Amino acid sequence: GQNIDQPTEMTATEGAIVQINCTYQTSGFNGLFWYQQHAGEAPTFLSYNVLDGLEEKGRFSSFLSRSKGYSYLLLKELQMKDSASYLCAVRGNSNSGYALNFGKGTSLLVTP
Amino acid sequence: DGGITQSPKYLFRKEGQNVTLSCEQNLNHDAMYWYRQDPGQGLRLIYYSQIVNDFQKGDIAEGYSVSREKKESFPLTVTSAQKNPTAFYLCASSPRQGIAFFGQGTRLTVV
Numbered sequence: 001g002q003n004i005d006q007p008t009e010m011t012a013t014e015g016a017i018v019q020i021n022c023t024y025q026t027s028g029f030n031g032l033f034w035y036q037q038h039a040g041e042a043p044t045f046l047s048y049n050v051l052d053g054l055e056e057k058g059r060f061s062s063f064l065s066r067s068k069g070y071s072y073l074l075l076k077e078l079q080m081k082d083s084a085s086y087l088c089a090v091r092g093n094s095n096s097g098y099a100l101n102f103g104k105g106t107s108l109l110v111t112p
Numbered sequence: 113d114g115g116i117t118q119s120p121k122y123l124f125r126k127e128g129q130n131v132t133l134s135c136e137q138n139l140n141h142d143a144m145y146w147y148r149q150d151p152g153q154g155l156r157l158i159y160y161s162q163i164v165n166d167f168q169k170g171d172i173a174e175g176y177s178v179s180r181e182k183k184e185s186f187p188l189t190v191t192s193a194q195k196n197p198t199a200f201y202l203c204a205s206s207p208r209q210g211i212a213f214f215g216q217g218t219r220l221t222v223v
Contacts, residue, residue, distance in 0.1 A: 004154075030209065042202060042214040043155070087154065091209075097162045098209050099145055099170065102154035 004103035006088050011109045012078055020073045020106045022088035030098060034062050034073045035087040037105065043087055047073065075108075083110045115139065118203050118215035124223050125190070125197065133188045133218045135203035142208050144186035148172060149200040149217075158201075161186055162208070190220065198222050 003025040012018040024032070031050040035043035049055055049064035049071060061074040075082055085107050089100040116137040125131045135144065143162050147155040157170030161180040175194025180186055186205075190197045200219050206212040 033211070040219075042216050045211050045213065048211060089155075097143060097145075097160040097168055098206070099157050099160050100155075100204075100212055101157070102147075104152065104154040 004088055004090055004101060006086075006103040006106045008104070009107045009109070011111060012075075014078055014080060014110055014112055016078050017074065017076050018078060018108065020075075020086050020088075020108070022071045022073070022103060024069050024071070024088070024090050024103075026069070026090050026092070026101075028093035028095060029066065029090060030093050031091040032062075032064055032071045033089040033091065033100060034060075034071075035089065037085045037087055039085075046086075078110050080110050080112070083108060116203060116205050116213055116215040118201075118218050120218060121216065123218055123220045125220060126223060128192045130189055130191050131220065133190070133201055133203075133220070135186045135188065135215055136184055137186075137205040137215075138184060139205055139213070140183070141205035141210075141213075142183070143206045143212075144180070145204045145206075145212065146170075146176075146178065146186070146188045147202045147204065149202060155202060158188065 006022045034046040037043040047062035054063045059076045064071045085105040087105045088103040119134045145160045146158040156172050159178045161167035177189045202217045203215045204212040
């Protein structure tokens with residue numbers, strides 16, 4: 001099975017940096033994904049890690065430590081439009097059809 | 113344009129009725145997935161399919177059924193056996209071990 005934990009809510013100021021943590025326990029690991037979801041909309045892909053280390057993609061970066069079962073998403077130069085829910089997901093192995101298992105999401109509020 | 117399309121966007125169901133949610137993709141992806149999202153909950157896996165004519169139950173398959181007769185299509189039927197069907201339903205597709213992309217979702221309400 002999978003157990004994926006992330007904070008429920010976070011608040012940050014426009015222009016600042018915020019780090020959203022995700023810890024997981026899994027019986028099969030085949031990559032960790034981050035998605036952004038605005039209210040009432042579908043999740044959109046942000047970042048993906050399969051090996052340990054940092055992946056940078058513009059204002060967004062994601063880090064993975066497989067030995068610690070830990071990932072974080074780093075958002076820099078926050079903008080008001082970054083207010084959304086951020087979903088951490090672990091991809092299983094072939095036994096689960098490589099399906100994504102999601103945490104409950106972190107709701108980020110960016111304030112002026 | 114390539115993409116994944118869900119329809120309808122909003123759906124209302126009476127108690128005891130079966131309803132079918134459509135999901136079509138033209139991305140040539142092998143795998144397709146159905147998730148359910150409730151307020152304050154993460155996405156929960158209902159069914160998945162890795163190839164045509166084959167599908168597997170996810171974590172919350174009871175009260176749902178699917179088919180995969182074509183690579184492009186993976187419809188989900190919410191049956192009367194599903195006791196609490198009001199939710200936001202999301203369909204996704206991916207290449208094998210690739211990035212999953214989501215449709216725009218169907219919001220189902222029981223009236």
